[in-house]
Amino acid sequence: MSTQRTLESQSITSGDYVSAEESIRTASVTDFEDALEGSHSNLPDDDGTETLQGDKTVNGDTESNTDHEPSNDSETTTEDVESGKRTIENTPLQPSRSNDEELDYHGSEEKGFFGNINDFSQIASRSRTNNLRLTRTETQGFHDELSRVITSASRKKITEEEEGAVDPSTLDWDSPDDPDNPTNWSPRKKWFSTMTVAFLCLVVSLGSSLYVCGVPDLMLEMGISQELGFAGLSLYLLGLSVGPIIAAPLSELIGRRPIYIVTLPLSMLFTMGVGLSPNIWTILVLRFFSGASASPCLAVASGSIVDVFLPNDVGLAMALFCLAPFMGPVLGPIIGGFVAENKGWKWTLWVNLMFAGALLPFVLMLPETYAPVILKKRAKSRQIKLQKPQVGLLKFLMIMLSITLVKPLQMLVVEPIVIVFSIYISFVFAILFGFFEAYPVIFRGVYRMSLGISGLTFIGIGVGLFLGTIFYLLLNARCFYKKHDDGFVGMKDKDGNPLPPTPESRLLSGKYGALALPVSLFWLAWTSRESIHWIVPVLAGVPFGFSLILIFFTVVTYFSMSYPPLSLASALAANNLARYTIAAAFPLFTVQMYDKLGIDWATSLFAFVAIGLVPVPWIFEYYGESLRKRSKFGFDAEQKEDSSMA
Template identity: 35%
Template sequence: MPAEFSPTSTLHGSPTGGNKLDLHPSPHETHDGLDAATAPVPYDGQGTEESPYIVKWLDGEEENPQNWSGTKKWLITANAAVSTLCIAFGSSIYAGGLGDFLVYFKTSVTIITLGLSLYVLGFALGPLLWAPFSEQWGRRPVFLVTYFLFAVFNIPCALAKNIETLLICRFLAGFFGSSPLTNSGGVISDMFSASERALGISIFALAPFAGPVLGPIIGGFLGQNASWRWLFWLLTIVRSRTSTFARNRVLTSPPQFAFVMWGLGFLSPETYAPVLLRKRAAKLSAETGKVYRSMYDLHPMFSAPFSEKMKAALLRPFVLLFKEMIILLFSIYAAFIYGILYLFFGAFTIIYQQERGWSPGVGGLPFISVGLGMVLAVVANVYDNKRYVRKLVAGGGVPLAPESRLPLCCIGGVVLPIGLFAFAWSTLPQVHWIASVIFAFPFGFGMVAVFLSMMSFLVDAYLLLAASALAANAVIRSLFGFAFPLFTHDMFEGMGTQWALTLIAFVALALAPIPFVFYVYGARIRQNSSFAPGHKPAAPAPAKTEEKADDQLERQTTRLSTRQEIEAEEVAMMDLRQAESVMRLAPTLVLLAFRKPTSQP
């Protein structure tokens, strides 16, 4: 009797113990001397237009990003983190030239500060395109295009002769450079399992904060020892001591230009499963003459006109933001914390340069304390992930509820306001400067601890919609980052340094219960969600310590069934999410947003 090939089968031998069967032949190779048209097909379907072969990942496939080697995964993660750090670094390095900008452009402090704020505003608007584009065409093409344009628009900033050129190009640089802020999180969720994802998210999530912390330090020293134009050349070029075309000739001037970010984009392979499976299906169709379709391409969104698909893609982050209480509240919380970070660029200038008389370079050094707090938060997240893995193993490998990611977020939410209160009143002139520097440390820890746990929670809760969920979060977060620097100077001048910082601490205290609420009630809230896939908890451990062979087989079958159900639910959720694009089926977006997923047979 011929073997039946199932795309979800994990068996590797015949049920009777005979010769082992290759149930997962590579779809790109011929088998047993047969050509591609007659080779065994490991997919469901008949290969016709009415019943195409449904292409999906088979067990153990090396082309599946989830099955790549650990070294490859971590190199890609490091690449994404470096790209994100460079983009974030570009936001705050601008602060190192504020004094020179005032002299050269002869305009007000508020107008000059717009160069910082508009760059961050680009972070808010860019993800509205880059996240859905990556879900439509893949991560890699978006990285290549946006990294190139990021480098291009930093050039006119370095050559600017008027403030209008500087401000416009700063916005465009931030707009095109914002793609890794959300899509790098999608890359990590493409490659890592739930037990590994937190470590990858830790590396990625630290970058958006490490960049702004390094910016004032490097920008301060560079601004006081070189032309302000070098702030932007640093974002665009690498100074090479050896020319590519004349390796033995030492260059002194001009420097050799290189689009470093663009090069990093080429090093990042495609990781998005729908795109990879679509390419495989197209290749198989061309090779065999049969009809292959990706499992994702069988959904309504992909047959809709391009204009309708893009309308849905652009609206999706807003639908998630305003219809998902989880995303809305966490976005507000994250946005406020992110706003404090950008408020500190102006606040540290007032505290250490104006009130204590430090130079711009030395005045940026207290950010080192903030950075050390961030590093400690990453270390804490690594240990917290071990707790998560222990629970995962105890549950038989069944993914845990997303709320299991939140304990560190709760700790960070408590530490953050405590650190802000202490920092506020240690900035008094009669208090030694070391006290305020020390109390900047808890802010760095609390900020990153909240973000790491929050991002892992959102990725686990929204799975294939992770990029859009993070884009929605980034929109609100970046709007706060845009606004806070604009009122920092006036607020500190009007209220005084200590009371301005105390007000910020009180708001942080008011927002601190948010992660506690979702830790306790998150599962109940997600039951009413139209976009978060349902979570199936692990079955309770059996009371007996010994099991019969039949019982063990039954438990293995149960776990396999659970994995299949989880996969089926993720695909079923695409019906709901992609139905947003078919606007003609619903009179209003509100009706679409309230649609509930139907149970699958």
């Protein structure tokens, strides 16, 4: 049987986040448990028929949904379960990938000011109706795809003891208004969960730059070189890159909440160990484990957000969440400079512990948001007998590690889209961490600022990050999701015809970021001198922060619209791994580069590289579609694989 591939909802993952990281982030890679919601969609029904999303099979005959007029109403079916009844809401029709790789949409859609879908966790499942209804969370596309992989890997037969047991993947909510469903929580509860995990990511990223402020004092106390002192930052960043590889599979088994509750106190213990260390070698080892133990939240947090918001509500929440991991490194020098100047390097770590400790009670109050875990726990409380997992723990972890580690490494080698965009965002991200060394050279060396005052110069970058986020949301509302006079919401061509959303259409924000980046770097390079007021190079940070966040949003959006859920999780994991690994290297040579080349030419060197990367959005606008069609990880490849298996 053949059917058109439905574009499912996806999320940021693995690590950023995403991160989101998650997914980021997170499409997140953090969205599975042995009970997979929707996994029965591609499995034979009890009567031997097979139900595929987008088609209906009745008595062995396939009836394609696309042959009928779309209905505005959802169909509701009631199934008997041992404990009673459960109601499943079937969203009418989904957009399907057509031959020219564009989404076919019919009708219009009512959206909020910030757009119906967070572009950086596209693409949500939609119904092809006059008033589109979005009833699936962003993580369900990942669930369905992973369920297919797990099912194909399983060869386990149901034993006689399990014949009367319920498959955990078929568990569903009692009704569309089930209060246990995270999407039905009150706005207050949703935003409490969202802001808690966002601040958690901010505290984790804050730990990277707070330490840097204490390096000068650490050098004097322990008699070490500057490079060795900054190695503590590099090892922390390496820890942030590897943590999500382990956290993602665990979150699929035990849910989101245990990850937060365990990893935050663990990272606090390692941070305390750094402050109590008697030598630099102990500091370096503990800094790595501090980053590795803190990083799981970057992979899981984006999943927590899309668990509670439907696609039409998630845009603003995800934008604020993505801003948090970037604001942490910027706030570090602003706070840490005064702390290190007045109290010494150890107090930068104690302040980090204070932030984490203040957040800990809110983390402990976090509710579980992952639907399969909630449903399974509720089923057990109702004395429903559940089948054992079809795949053993070891097999499951192997599958997840292939998604979060093996496949990302492969994509970084053979996939042009992932290679180029990962290099691009990694370069910009690495410059941010290089500024931790460059800014003191400029503002303490040239303008004779104190350690504390020089940290305030990062405010310019922070302002740019906020402006970039606002600009992106406005671009969504005024361009990508503009509401026209005829009620249609979306993009139209000059003749007034609706334009289907494509990955290339979302490169617009990246073009602005690509142009702003070299401008900011040349601005900083040639205004950092005593004859020019210090506010001028400080203001150069505004377009830098603006470009950083816009390029990040663009990269994640393009990935999200180019790959199916499992490949998306791997692409975001590859991006996260490359971003933190490259960023870890920059602090080790930035000071030497500025000493040898001078402030003007060292910063100009970054600017020249940025100029070389400016054409990237335009190149992908022209060649992106052909690259996606040739990709062995994209929708075309997946459709061919499904056709060959049909």
